[in-house]
Amino acid sequence: MVAMGLVVPEAEAAPPAPSGDQLTSQLHLILNRAADRTARINELADPSAITGADNIAALEDVFGWAYTWKVINPAAGGDTMTAQLAITLNDHSNRQGQVKTTPLSYAGGGNHWKLSKASVCSLAKQFQTSC
Secondary structure (H helix, E strand, O other), X not given: OEXXXXXXXXXXXXXXXXXXXXXXXHHHHHOXXXXXXXXXXXXXXXXXXXXXXXXXXXXXXXXXXXXXXXXEEEEEEOOEEEEEEEEEEEXXXXXEEEEEEEEEXXXXXXXXXXXXXXXXXXXXXXXXXXX
């Protein structure tokens, strides 16, 4: 953009909101301790959130049979995006039961949405582990 003869860089537009399925895949990667650590960190707005992600993943390795989850209702606005994590609790016979939702937030950096540290820490708190 040119203003009064000066070239002013235009603000980088935030990427469009991805689908819930895309965000679910992203969260699966973040919580997959067997995946490349750098790839996992690249999905986080704050690299230090990997500690909380690792702690959640360790519990998921043990108790993953007890629930299923998916990201739903992504909504972008400017350089931030919100979504909901829908967690479905299962009983011992693997029947689905109660669904609990928890908010997630993302930061748009370049052409990519990254999960916020606040979201990781909120999930860690719900899993009764540290962030």
